[in-house]
Amino acid sequence: MERYFNRIWYQTPDPPLFLVLLSLVYRLVTKIRKLAYQRNLLHTSGVAVPVLVVGNLSVGGTGKTPLIIWLVAFLRKHGYHPGVISRGYGGQLSKTSTPALLPRNANPVLYGDEAVLIASRTTCPVVIGKSRLSAARHLLLVSNCDIILSDDGLQHLALQRDIEILVIDGMRQFGNQHCLPAGPLREPLSRINTIDLLVCNGNHFPGAFRMDLVGQTLTNLLDQQQQPVSFLRDKPLHVVTGIGNPQRFFQSLKLQGLDFDTRTFPDHHNYTAANLQFDDDSPILMTEKDAVKCYHLANRKIWMLPVEAQFDSTFSDALKHLLEEKHGRLKTT
Structure with missing residues (x-):
């Protein structure tokens, strides 16, 4: 099944008609959901510290985890105490509604491989949970973090965010540019226009900062x-x-x-x-x-x-500017 959809999404410009029709239904549902948040039928809530969301438009790996690890180091360099929230994909606890703080030597079977990797590489507090809002609130209860990185939370609109960073797969980019299931997109491509920072993994993309993963x-x-x-x-x-x-x-x-x-x-x-x-x-x-x-x-x-994420200085400068713009200051060591 995975091979079937990858072939349609990335090798076929014109997907089957039945998938296009399903894609139109998917887009309608996502649009109604977004309007519900905009008109306060569904509620967006913030937390007491800034939230940076790192996500993507397409399903599959784009390089978010190395970027999260890089961001933790960047924020610490500038005096912050970051924490991370994640779904914990692949872990058994990702199916429960109760947020969980990763313990030392966390088991990836329980907490998910990406969350365990982030925790082991950064040693910062990591909380997993179905609800990003609940995870963020729990993180503030169990740690002294003063800024939150949300791993893969772009479509989780219940959590108010201060900065959005979109990661693009430089090899596959957006495939045939259709929404699910006809294409790989979780949201229409026009969503790019509302993102604060675009990052392209391993290639150039208009308006994006290039990220290279070096191992x-x-x-x-x-x-x-x-x-x-x-x-x-x-x-x-x-x-x-x-x-x-x-x-x-x-x-x-x-x-x-x-x-x-x-x-x-x-x-x-x-x-x-x-x-x-x-x-x-x-x-x-x-x-x-x-x-x-x-x-x-x-x-x-x-x-x-x-692997380590590497950027030139323009990305760091842009992120510094955003933090200053959003919060009126940038912490320094």
Whole structure:
């Protein structure tokens, strides 16, 4: 099913008519919902601290998690104490209505791979919950954060936000530009016009700041040994992924001179030992998002490649300006 829709969304300019008709219904429902918020039939509520929402228009992976991690470091540099709210996709607790603060060494099966990755990389408080508003309120109750980053909350209109950042997949962009299910868009493309900052992952897009995800150092899952990516060159290699857009990861590895076969699973896949079994002793490589779910399966063959988001100074300057504009000041260290 996933392959079917990816082919229609990203390789076919004219989707089947029945999907276009369903897309029109979807757009009508989303428009009515938005009007309900605008006319106070549904209510938007704020919290006592600024809220920055990081989201996307298209389904699937665009690079939000590395950006959230970068934003946490940026905000700390300028004197803030950030916290993160997330749905906790893929985790069992994401199906419950009660918000939950991630404990130390949180289990990704319970809390979701992205939330656990953010918490482990940033050590900032992370709360997951179905309702972004409830999660934000809970975060303020259990932490001293003075600014909130909402992971993938662009369409969660119940939570008032101060700044919206939209992440665009530079490889696939917006596909055939249809809304679900005829295309990959959660909202019409015109939504771009209301966004504060556009970020394009790995490419240029009109009006967007370019973000590059750079990974140059491998880490072994068993003993945390580190090696340059060149360590795996000219070796048989298995690359295993369970992410939204694995092709972007594969392309980045090829650009670094690696040759490999692939084994792909759906986004947020929970791994078993059988998923990592091969008929040889060749090394296995995965993303850091996959790795947080595989430490209990670790052996010396398994490596991960963490990535860091990189921008030029224009993005930092634009974000500083927005914070000053919205709140009248920018904290400094």
